[in-house]
Amino acid sequence: xSKRALLPRWLTSEHPLPWLFPVTSLLLVFGLYPILYSLWLxxxxxxxxxxxxxxxxSYNWEKLFxxxxxxxxxxxxxxxxxxxLALQLILGLAIALLLDSDKKGFGVLRALMTLPLVVPPxxxxxxxxxxxxxxxxxxxxxxYSLNLLSPSAPILGTGSTALWGVIVADTWQWTPxxxxxxxxxxxxxxxxxxxxxxxxxxxxxQSFIHLTLPMMSxxxxxxxxxxxxxxxxxxxxxxxxxxxxxxxxxxxxxxxAGTVYFKSANFPYASTVALGTLIxxxxxxxLFIKIFKVRF
Amino acid sequence: MSFKRFNKQNFIIDSANAFTSRKITKRDFLxxxxxxxxxxxxxxxxxxxxxxxxxxxxMAHAAESNTPEDVxxxxxxxxxxFAGTTIRYTSExxxxxxxxxxxxxxxxELTGINVEIEIVPLEQVLAKATQDVQGELGTYDLYYLDQxxxxxxxxxxxxPVEYYKAKPDLAMPDFDFDDFSKPLVEGISEYEGKxxxxxFDIPIFTLMYRKDIxxxxxxxxxxxxxxxxxxxxxxxxAEKENNxxxxxxxxxxxxxxxxxxxxxxxxxxxxxxxxxxxNFSGNxxxxxxxxxxxxxxxxxxxxxxxxxxxxGQWQMGAxxxxxxxxxWAEFFPGWNADDSEVKGLWEMAKPxxxxxxxxxxxxxxxxxxxxxxxxxxxxxxxxxxSKNVDAAWLFLQWACSKDIMTRCTLAGGFAPMRNSSYEDxxxxxxxxxxxxxxxxxxxxxxxxxxxxMASEPDLPIWAGVANNEIPTELGKLLTGxxxxxxxxxxxxxxxxxxxxVVDEAELG
Numbered sequence: 001x002s003k004r005a006l007l008p009r010w011l012t013s014e015h016p017l018p019w020l021f022p023v024t025s026l027l028l029v030f031g032l033y034p035i036l037y038s039l040w041l042x043x044x045x046x047x048x049x050x051x052x053x054x055x056x057x058s059y060n061w062e063k064l065f066x067x068x069x070x071x072x073x074x075x076x077x078x079x080x081x082x083x084x085l086a087l088q089l090i091l092g093l094a095i096a097l098l099l100d101s102d103k104k105g106f107g108v109l110r111a112l113m114t115l116p117l118v119v120p121p122x123x124x125x126x127x128x129x130x131x132x133x134x135x136x137x138x139x140x141x142x143x144y145s146l147n148l149l150s151p152s153a154p155i156l157g158t159g160s161t162a163l164w165g166v167i168v169a170d171t172w173q174w175t176p177x178x179x180x181x182x183x184x185x186x187x188x189x190x191x192x193x194x195x196x197x198x199x200x201x202x203x204x205x206q207s208f209i210h211l212t213l214p215m216m217s218x219x220x221x222x223x224x225x226x227x228x229x230x231x232x233x234x235x236x237x238x239x240x241x242x243x244x245x246x247x248x249x250x251x252x253x254x255x256x257a258g259t260v261y262f263k264s265a266n267f268p269y270a271s272t273v274a275l276g277t278l279i280x281x282x283x284x285x286x287l288f289i290k291i292f293k294v295r296f
Numbered sequence: 297m298s299f300k301r302f303n304k305q306n307f308i309i310d311s312a313n314a315f316t317s318r319k320i321t322k323r324d325f326l327x328x329x330x331x332x333x334x335x336x337x338x339x340x341x342x343x344x345x346x347x348x349x350x351x352x353x354x355m356a357h358a359a360e361s362n363t364p365e366d367v368x369x370x371x372x373x374x375x376x377x378f379a380g381t382t383i384r385y386t387s388e389x390x391x392x393x394x395x396x397x398x399x400x401x402x403x404x405e406l407t408g409i410n411v412e413i414e415i416v417p418l419e420q421v422l423a424k425a426t427q428d429v430q431g432e433l434g435t436y437d438l439y440y441l442d443q444x445x446x447x448x449x450x451x452x453x454x455x456p457v458e459y460y461k462a463k464p465d466l467a468m469p470d471f472d473f474d475d476f477s478k479p480l481v482e483g484i485s486e487y488e489g490k491x492x493x494x495x496f497d498i499p500i501f502t503l504m505y506r507k508d509i510x511x512x513x514x515x516x517x518x519x520x521x522x523x524x525x526x527x528x529x530x531x532x533x534a535e536k537e538n539n540x541x542x543x544x545x546x547x548x549x550x551x552x553x554x555x556x557x558x559x560x561x562x563x564x565x566x567x568x569x570x571x572x573x574x575n576f577s578g579n580x581x582x583x584x585x586x587x588x589x590x591x592x593x594x595x596x597x598x599x600x601x602x603x604x605x606x607x608g609q610w611q612m613g614a615x616x617x618x619x620x621x622x623x624w625a626e627f628f629p630g631w632n633a634d635d636s637e638v639k640g641l642w643e644m645a646k647p648x649x650x651x652x653x654x655x656x657x658x659x660x661x662x663x664x665x666x667x668x669x670x671x672x673x674x675x676x677x678x679x680x681x682s683k684n685v686d687a688a689w690l691f692l693q694w695a696c697s698k699d700i701m702t703r704c705t706l707a708g709g710f711a712p713m714r715n716s717s718y719e720d721x722x723x724x725x726x727x728x729x730x731x732x733x734x735x736x737x738x739x740x741x742x743x744x745x746x747x748x749m750a751s752e753p754d755l756p757i758w759a760g761v762a763n764n765e766i767p768t769e770l771g772k773l774l775t776g777x778x779x780x781x782x783x784x785x786x787x788x789x790x791x792x793x794x795x796x797v798v799d800e801a802e803l804g
Contacts, residue, residue: 047800048756048757048797048801049755049757049803051430133600134600152599153599154600154602154603157549157599157600157603157775158775159775159777243548243549243550244550244768245548245549245550245768245771245775246602246772246774247550247768247769247773247775248768248771248777249775259550259764260764262419262426263759263764264757264760264764264797265430265760267430
């Protein structure tokens with residue numbers, strides 16, 4: 001008897017269903033169910049005193065649109081995502097170009113670049129909190145020495161600088177991710193067009209603009225999409241470093257949903273804010289895919 | 297140099313300051329950090345405001361168990377059916393919880409009941425308790441309830457007085473409910489005439505001052521807000537070169553600590569949080585005067601005040617950055633510990649008296665008690681959803697028994713909940729002590745509790761409002777994000793938000 005005959009029939013089937021079942025069920029349980037549950041929850045009005053929930057489908061959604069803090073949070077989320085993404089993209093591409101070499105030692109450098117990625121974001125937040133401390137923080141003191149900041153206005157305690165403080169921590173941690181993707185793209189580029197351009201007398205900048213960038217466009221678009229979605233759901237750095245403050249200067253949508261959930265215990269409204277964030281991310285991502293013609 | 301935690305923190309700060317001002321080399325700085333055993337996680341968690349309350353007590357002072365034999369026998373017998381059971385309790389790192397965590401093995405030895413105490417920051421305690429009661433999960437057998445949450449969780453807890461009567465076989469001999477300080481029961485543990493839990497912790501605002509700095513400048517101990525303001529402004533100016541500020545605040549935006557500072561300022565200027573009509577009154581004239589005074593104090597505080605909670609404020613006092621402070625009395629034992637660099641320099645006095653008359657309880661809403669000393673006490677409460685309710689009840693009685701409560705005070709230096717503890721010879725004999733284990737501040741604390749203690753309102757949505765709407769908007773004002781520095785504009789907005797929440801909860 002063959003080994004194949006000993007196995008259960010479903011395991012030897014060539015039908016896709018048995019093979020799709022495990023991952024599909026995981027997606028249903030951990031992906032779809034929470035979304036549907038949140039949607040159902042968002043249709044209830046909760047009385048925070050009695051904890052009684054009444055079915056009022058439009059209540060939380062109307063509240064969402066009328067809530068000034070939501071609009072502020074949208075603005076902060078977009079600012080955060082765009083600035084961080086731009087910084088990480090530019091730095092990521094620049095570092096990848098520098099590391100795109102077969103010379104001795106570059107392999108080690110490329111491996112070292114991945115180190116920030118293994119640090120948990122909460123720990124990164126704590127490290128930067130330490131470096132920003134107004135008494136002994138190395139970053140704060142460097143900025144004070146250069147007269148770029150005053151000790152009377154701590155980086156994370158001042159409305160105008162707090163968001164930048166968080167973005168820098170995010171950029172430190174996630175630029176290597178961009179570097180890795182860009183490096184993978186750069187190293188897969190064919191050499192011939194660059195050799196031909198070189199023979200024709202093209203400068204390095206001309207080669208970069210007319211060859212590298214167009215050939216890398218799909219990779220860049222994909223990296224922007226993945227990282228962009230990630231940035232929209234930023235929570236850990238904000239929670240650890242500023243707890244959305246000072247005031248609401250660093251309150252992103254997910255941070256606000258967390259506040260409504262954990263501090264005010266208004267679960268239906270917190271679900272509504274979270275769903276609102278999901279809708280916003282989907283819309284932005286779809287728009288991006290359409291405009292930049294991203295193909296998977 | 298001894299590297300007990302707080303001294304170590306000062307050492308690190310001094311070294312870091314010396315390094316940044318180039319008084320020592322990088323090599324020396326790194327050597328010092330090595331000596332101090334600095335690791336990123338420990339450094340961050342300890343110094344950067346995890347929100348945990350400072351505890352610098354010493355378990356050596358907890359003294360030997362003095363549990364009466366009849367109580368020990370009761371626990372042995374009553375605990376038998378529950379031997380092997382594990383009960384769970386989550387709490388903020390309050391001084392008494394830290395001590396209790398060390399002493400709990402004595403309870404396990406007597407009863408065979410295991411106790412798991414999960415110590416997390418205050419915000420997480422609230423989140424965990426909220427989720428537990430929402431799902432009626434019974435994950436925790438006992439809840440730590442901050443006084444601001446008492447009414448929120450009233451429906452989820454078992455009245456200990458009633459349970460004591462209902463279960464005579466599990467009633468600890470000589471437990472004596474009347475021995476608990478009446479103002480504390482009323483301000484912390486009672487809601488609508490029912491006990492929600494047992495009082496367990498009483499941080500309360502008193503005045504603390506550096507006597508050496510006051511003597512140096514010939515300043516009398518402030519008694520009123522006017523005296524305090526003048527002293528703070530004078531010291532900030534006079535001690536500028538020494539980097540010493542008149543005072544320090546716990547003004548972290550969006551944090552409950554800022555709300556506590558604000559309520560103290562409001563009551564101190566004759567205001568209240570709610571009026572008798574149950575509308576928010578933090579935007580009336582008296583309350584605005586209080587907030588404007590607080591803005592003035594913040595201008596005379598270290599810049600880190602706007603990112604500090606209570607632990608940050610404690611560190612300002614421990615590192616010699618501030619000269620006066622009206623804040624939690626429980627800071628005092630740590631500042632006076634043997635290995636403190638400011639040992640014996642801090643003294644305690646009664647809370648400041650405002651020039652305006654305090655509002656009466658009839659003039660305010662939701663059971664608020666205006667007073668000169670804001671209390672931030674907490675209770676331990678028995679969960680209605682506990683699956684080990686009787687075992688947890690035994691632990692609760694043990695934890696709040698006379699001997700354990702007295703020993704918690706001896707180890708942690710904070711105020712006892714029971715009147716008998718103040719007369720306990722072990723407490724009395726340390727009143728003359730300067731240094732670790734001192735109880736010389738407790739008379740002032742007791743006077744404050746008995747005479748001028750202030751309590752926040754009792755309404756089920758207060759936990760949310762006190763942790764979200766109020767401190768968030770205050771943070772916007774104090775850090776210049778919004779309102780252009782206008783206290784009135786800020787509080788008008790807070791009034792709108794709070795009244796909306798009260799209406800939504802149909803409490804107005």
